[in-house]
Amino acid sequence: MADMKIPRATAKRLPIYYQYLNILADAGQKRISSSEFAAGVKVDPRTIRRDFSHFGTLGKRGYGYDVADLLAFFKKILKQDQVTKVALVGVGNLGHALLNFNFHRDNNIAIRAAFDIDPAVVGTTIDDIRVYPLTELQNQLQKQAIKVVILTVPEAAAQTVTDQLIAAGVEGIMNFTPTRINVPATVIVQNVNLTSELQTLIYFLNHRTLDQQGTNKE
Numbered sequence: 001m002a003d004m005k006i007p008r009a010t011a012k013r014l015p016i017y018y019q020y021l022n023i024l025a026d027a028g029q030k031r032i033s034s035s036e037f038a039a040g041v042k043v044d045p046r047t048i049r050r051d052f053s054h055f056g057t058l059g060k061r062g063y064g065y066d067v068a069d070l071l072a073f074f075k076k077i078l079k080q081d082q083v084t085k086v087a088l089v090g091v092g093n094l095g096h097a098l099l100n101f102n103f104h105r106d107n108n109i110a111i112r113a114a115f116d117i118d119p120a121v122v123g124t125t126i127d128d129i130r131v132y133p134l135t136e137l138q139n140q141l142q143k144q145a146i147k148v149v150i151l152t153v154p155e156a157a158a159q160t161v162t163d164q165l166i167a168a169g170v171e172g173i174m175n176f177t178p179t180r181i182n183v184p185a186t187v188i189v190q191n192v193n194l195t196s197e198l199q200t201l202i203y204f205l206n207h208r209t210l211d212q213q214g215t216n217k218e
């Protein structure tokens with residue numbers, strides 16, 4: 001399962017499916033038809049069938065999906081059955097907001113350490129997360145066995161910090177900087193550019209047709 005290759009677009013939809021299944025399970029729903037599921041996640045039923053086909057047979061024809069079974073399956077796939085430790089580098093406005101966002105309240109993602117070069121922020125604690133000087137990066141990441149990092153440094157520092165992350169053994173970077181960072185093939189980067197997401201939304205607003213209303217764009 002760990003080596004399974006699935007399309008990136010599919011991988012991006014898995015958390016949506018997982019979150020919706022959690023809502024269903026919390027509401028005590030035991031079973032859901034594929035069309036209800038599609039309506040709930042606002043994804044085309046054919047796309048869902050194609051996504052699910054990467055994992056074998058997940059539903060039964062004429063029955064739909066067993067909520068608990070499917071939830072358990074995605075929990076495992078998304079590693080939500082174990083805590084993933086994460087660090088954040090760059091405690092500016094965005095970094096600060098993400099530390100306060102507290103991923104761990106709803107998910108098994110825990111930000112365990114933050115790093116910065118600014119003496120004004122180094123040594124402080126934000127929502128129980130200690131801000132270390134950047135010089136402590138390698139030491140702390142290795143000591144705490146952290147392999148995933150959220151990068152919220154200024155654009156100019158993005159590559160230098162990335163190189164330090166790689167040297168410290170980081171395997172996954174959530175890159176909030178607008179820079180396309182260079183990493184070796186063993187490291188996975190997820191780029192999150194809030195400005196371009198907003199620009200895309202504005203583009204769709206200005207070019208929408210009636211049949212696009214109420215749809216989700218990936």
Ligand code: ATP
Pocket residue numbers: 089090091092093094095115116117118121134152153154155157161
């Ligand atoms: P943003 O809203 O993007 O977070 P900001 O104005 O709050 O912007 P930036 O100048 O983008 O702050 O810097 C973000 C944080 O990154 C700051 O706290 C800054 O001290 C820190 N920073 C800058 N360079 C480095 C670096 N090389 N390593 C670690 N942190 C850095």
